[in-house]
Amino acid sequence: QKEVEQNSGPLSVPEGAIASLNCTYSDRGSQSFFWYRQYSGKSPELIMSIYSNGDKEDGRFTAQLNKASQYVSLLIRDSQPSDSATYLCAVNMNTGNQFYFGTGTSLTVIP
Amino acid sequence: KAGVTQTPRYLIKTRGQQVTLSCSPISGHRSVSWYQQTPGQGLQFLFEYFSETQRNKGNFPGRFSGRQFSNSRSEMNVSTLELGDSALYLCASSLSPRGTDTQYFGPGTRLTVL
Numbered sequence: 001q002k003e004v005e006q007n008s009g010p011l012s013v014p015e016g017a018i019a020s021l022n023c024t025y026s027d028r029g030s031q032s033f034f035w036y037r038q039y040s041g042k043s044p045e046l047i048m049s050i051y052s053n054g055d056k057e058d059g060r061f062t063a064q065l066n067k068a069s070q071y072v073s074l075l076i077r078d079s080q081p082s083d084s085a086t087y088l089c090a091v092n093m094n095t096g097n098q099f100y101f102g103t104g105t106s107l108t109v110i111p
Numbered sequence: 112k113a114g115v116t117q118t119p120r121y122l123i124k125t126r127g128q129q130v131t132l133s134c135s136p137i138s139g140h141r142s143v144s145w146y147q148q149t150p151g152q153g154l155q156f157l158f159e160y161f162s163e164t165q166r167n168k169g170n171f172p173g174r175f176s177g178r179q180f181s182n183s184r185s186e187m188n189v190s191t192l193e194l195g196d197s198a199l200y201l202c203a204s205s206l207s208p209r210g211t212d213t214q215y216f217g218p219g220t221r222l223t224v225l
Contacts, residue, residue: 032211043201043216044154051211088154092210097144098167099214103153 004091006102014110019076021105023089032092033065035074037085044088079109115204115217123223129190132220136183136204143185144214145177148199160185161208197224
């Protein structure tokens, strides 16, 4: 079992819809969770971080964390074509900066 | 503030050669991590340096090594290159090694091994 798993997609949603991206992780003791966006040919850029159970909202983005189910998700409301990218889930499983990344979910927003 | 910089951006080597990649973190950032990104495996953690000390190491062979200098700049070295080492190598910096600070990624070095 991989440390962090994501559906690779591709996920296609129409413009204005909600995109839902999911991620599961193996280490129950994990404390820090991050969502990155990576455009083709570019490096990852941070969208959100979440550390506590529940929801965290930032503009059109909402991260949800459920440590009991070892599950973290990212919702993108009012999806825009510019949101088309690969979304990477990253989990920190120790107290240092060793992050485990999922293989990413490719999202396409159709105008 | 300038972002994370990596040099060179592109590199072509042949099997058996060695290569050194460089990373300059954001000013004030003292933790530097290295990742390998390939289409099949995604982003995989190589190692992390803080205060010139390697704090964590991923599951890579000993051909992969790194170091950090007193100004927080870091280098990684790959010896005896193999075809499978072809990848995008990403460096990320953060303020501290606590694991809760944001990691900022550089543009990467695209290594092609022929």
